Amino acid sequence: MNKSKKLVASISTLLIRRRISHPSSSTLRCNPLAAISTNPQTDLNPVKTLAVSIRRLQFSGRAFSSESSDKRISSVCWNCGFSSDKAAFLFCDSCRSIQPVDDSVNYFQIFGLENKYELEGGSLEGKYKDWQKKLHPDLVHNKSQKERDYAADQSAKVTEACRTLTKRLSRAMYIMKLNGKNINEEETVTDPTLLMEMMELREAIAEADDSKELNQIQSQVQENLKQWSDSFADNFESQRFDEAVKCIRRMTYYEKACEEIVKKL
Amino acid sequence: MMLRQAAKKALGLTSRQSTPWSVGISRSYHENVIDHYDNPRNVGSFDKNDPSIGTGLVGAPACGDVMKLQIKVDEKTGQIVDARFKTFGCGSAIASSSVATEWVKGKAMEEVLTIKNTEIAKHLSLPPVKLHCSMLAEDAIKAAVKDYKEKRLKTNGVGESSQA
Numbered sequence: 001m002n003k004s005k006k007l008v009a010s011i012s013t014l015l016i017r018r019r020i021s022h023p024s025s026s027t028l029r030c031n032p033l034a035a036i037s038t039n040p041q042t043d044l045n046p047v048k049t050l051a052v053s054i055r056r057l058q059f060s061g062r063a064f065s066s067e068s069s070d071k072r073i074s075s076v077c078w079n080c081g082f083s084s085d086k087a088a089f090l091f092c093d094s095c096r097s098i099q100p101v102d103d104s105v106n107y108f109q110i111f112g113l114e115n116k117y118e119l120e121g122g123s124l125e126g127k128y129k130d131w132q133k134k135l136h137p138d139l140v141h142n143k144s145q146k147e148r149d150y151a152a153d154q155s156a157k158v159t160e161a162c163r164t165l166t167k168r169l170s171r172a173m174y175i176m177k178l179n180g181k182n183i184n185e186e187e188t189v190t191d192p193t194l195l196m197e198m199m200e201l202r203e204a205i206a207e208a209d210d211s212k213e214l215n216q217i218q219s220q221v222q223e224n225l226k227q228w229s230d231s232f233a234d235n236f237e238s239q240r241f242d243e244a245v246k247c248i249r250r251m252t253y254y255e256k257a258c259e260e261i262v263k264k265l
Numbered sequence: 266m267m268l269r270q271a272a273k274k275a276l277g278l279t280s281r282q283s284t285p286w287s288v289g290i291s292r293s294y295h296e297n298v299i300d301h302y303d304n305p306r307n308v309g310s311f312d313k314n315d316p317s318i319g320t321g322l323v324g325a326p327a328c329g330d331v332m333k334l335q336i337k338v339d340e341k342t343g344q345i346v347d348a349r350f351k352t353f354g355c356g357s358a359i360a361s362s363s364v365a366t367e368w369v370k371g372k373a374m375e376e377v378l379t380i381k382n383t384e385i386a387k388h389l390s391l392p393p394v395k396l397h398c399s400m401l402a403e404d405a406i407k408a409a410v411k412d413y414k415e416k417r418l419k420t421n422g423v424g425e426s427s428q429a
Contacts, residue, residue, distance in 0.1 A: 186397065188404040189324035198324065198331050202353040249326050256329025260353075 098147040107161035128162045295390035301360035309349040311335045319413025321405040330354030334405035357395040361402035
């Protein structure tokens with residue numbers, strides 16, 4: 001029993017090394033062996049363990065995979081060899097060492113949020129600070145160089161995730177992307193009503209003389225943003241993706257107007 | 266004019282000394298762009314409802330830019346005699362539309378439809394990330410011509426074909 005476990009462990013170490021030097025997702029996909037559980041606590045026959053792990057993998061592939069459905073998510077800790085059927089974000093569950101960035105983990109997962117557009121108020125901020133307490137480059141002195149490098153990458157990813165999810169527009173675009181709906185940014189907008197409105201808005205901003213006027217315009221624009229954001233949520237939930245894209249377009253324009261106002265203020 | 270001032274402030278171009286910028290730094294604006302900035306040609310508006318005016322209004326979805334390009338057409342000859350533009354966007358977008366207004370003047374409508382964004386981009390040495398600005402200018406020209414033609418059809422009635 002021990003010998004086969006050792007064999008299994010050495011195979012997974014080999015695979016780990018390969019995985020780390022080729023961090024592309026294709027390695028994951030063609031390596032069902034990476035799922036071999038080396039959890040010392042299980043007393044199962046290795047073959048049975050392998051079968052169980054693969055089945056668990058396939059199941060979790062569907063539950064956790066946010067991108068293509070045939071992408072297997074598994075992770076093997078580089079330090080202790082512990083393998084998990086869910087993508088290890090950040091820490092190995094077994095030895096608590098910091099893991100390299102796994103691209104299959106989406107931003108919602110990082111913050112423990114459901115994969116939907118609406119967010120509660122303070123949910124991001126608290127979690128963000130928690131993660132940074134563990135990850136920030138200034139706080140990981142006592143770890144190995146490798147872990148410090150991973151921590152730096154993870155920290156950057158968390159910051160990026162927070163930034164994307166905080167702003168409504170970027171969150172909307174991200175969630176569309178996650179669902180495979182890519183927004184065509186090349187196509188020129190020709191909707192006359194929308195463009196006229198935006199033209200007038202930008203003209204008003206350019207002509208506004210004092211900060212009072214600008215603030216007024218800004219609050220109006222913020223309100224419009226909120227309104228279209230709600231409209232997006234509605235369209236997205238109901239799978240009316242064309243309408244959702246229109247909402248995103250409007251939001252982009254309003255955001256740009258806000259930026260201009262801020263520059264002027 | 267406010268647009269220009271605001272735009273200048275936004276770009277940080279307060280003086281005409283562009284040489285220190287362009288030497289060795291790859292992300293500076295080309296002197297043609299700066300020229301269109303400091304001396305914008307044809308900024309303004311025509312009366313939209315004037316039958317000899319075609320108005321093209323286009324927007325870039327990615328950056329939230331808006332571009333309006335208007336042409337004044339001589340009804341007899343079908344030549345574009347004047348043009349104006351108003352653009353809210355980056356320096357490249359403003360320069361592209363300015364170039365567009367210059368290039369359409371004195372040309373026939375069919376001819377301006379052949380103006381390609383690549384020519385505008387080349388004239389301004391636009392970097393790849395700003396190519397969509399020149400595309401927007403090309404679309405604006407086409408939209409203006411289309412608008413004029415549609416207006417003519419409406420005023421002349423359905424029966425008569427006015428191939429201007």
